[in-house]
Structure formats: structure tokens, C-alpha cells
Amino acid sequence: MIFAAASTREAILSIAKLADDDLGIDLKASFAGSSALARQIESGAPADLFLSANAAWMDYLAASNAIEPRSRQDLIRNRLVLIAPAGSVPAGVPDPLSASADLGSTLAGRRLAIAEPDSVPAGIYAKQALNALGLWAAVSHRLAPSADVRTALALVERGEAPLGIVYATDARAAPGVSVVSMIPDGSHQPIVYPIALTANGALRQAAQKVLALFLSESGLAAFSARGFEPALQ
Secondary structure (H helix, E strand, O other): OEEEEHHHHHHHHHHHHHHHHHHOOOOOEEEEOHHHHHHHHHOOOOOOEEEOOOHHHHHHHHHOOOEOHHHOEEEEEOOEEEEEEOOOOOOOOOOOOOOOOOHHHHHOOOOEEEEOOOOOHHHHHHHHHHHHOOOHHHHOOOEEEEOOHHHHHHHHHOOOOOEEEEEHHHHHOOOOEEEEEEOOHHHOOOOEEEEEEEOOOOOHHHHHHHHHHHHOHHHHHHHHOOOOEEOOO
16 A cells, blocks of 8 residues: 555556556555645554655654655655646736736635645645745735645636646646646755655565565656656666
């Protein structure tokens, strides 16, 4: 069982098929915000592997000896984008996003969809970027915070929010949204996804084989096909 950040869903499901075909391993997966998954693992949830959307939640588990530290590897990278419902062309939003953006006027009293900015990695990165660009004050009282990035994406896709900040890979997988603006990489911490074996996983031998598959050329290709960049050089 792998506990994985919601943004990796399609790639993980593809790798699960590889695990079944190539290794004879039935890889199960649970997807949610990294914060929720880390707390579940800390509480004894039956995970054998953890793939986090930031280092902080992996560090959190490492501090409580809940992962196998020697197995930890930075696996993939991502980017942030500002999105709108497909067909929408918001005014006053430069690309790439900059301090000149008038997001308050663009929102027109509605809300900006992001993941929870104080705990979920996608939201943490979004808050960092908005602060760095001098835009946080204009939108901090107009947020629609979500438990994970896919929920934020869905709010925009359904037209319930006129703008959202999500990972580039999420926008790529959702035909109901369009990318309005790229968010500069330098405005937030690098978006790196670490993976590790958990300390108390029940299926250690199978988990080690699956971890090797994730780190292999075919595993990384499954992520690259969905817009992720390899963190391993």
C-alpha cells in the first residue's frame, strides 16, 4: 500500500499496472493531501510507502521514526500555475504571474481556490508565491481552501471559483480548466516530492521492489508522461 499525494494519482495508477504486470504485485494506493496522509501514517495506518508533495511532511514522519530514512529519495518535481474555467479569459492577469496582477478585481468578490495554505503542500507553495509577489494581502480574505489540490482544481473546473492555484500536472490532466498564468519557480520553495518506505510497513520485501520500480526508468517515465520532472539527475 502506498500513501501518495493527490496530485500523483494518474501516474501512481499507471505504475500500479506496471507493478502487477512486471512484478506480480497488487499495489494499492490511497490519495489525499500529504498532511492528512502523514498524520494517518503516524497514527499507524497500514502504509508501506509514502510519497509526499513536499519535504516538510516527510521530515515530520522522519522525526517520529515513522519512515525508513535510508530509503528516502527525492523522486519528482512540479510547478504551480494559475487556472480558470476552460474558455474563461480573465483580465488583468500577466503571464507569468507578477506583482502587477490585480487579482482582487479579477475575482470580483468571488474566491480563489487553493489547497489549505497552512498544511497542504500545494497551498503552502501557493501562499509562499503570493507573498513573494506581493499579492497575498489582496486575496487572503477571498480564499476557498481545500483539503487537497484536486479538490481546489474541481472547484475551478465546476465554475464555483473563477481562479485557482494548482500544480501544472493537475491542470494538464483537467480538460475543464485552462492555464491563465505560470507562477515563477523562484517565488516559492522548490516543489519536490520525496518517497520513502515506512518504518512499520507489513510488506517490506514487496515495498522495496515497488520503490525500485518507482526509481527506475519505466517508473519515472510514467511521471514524465503526466508532466512531472524527475528529481533524480
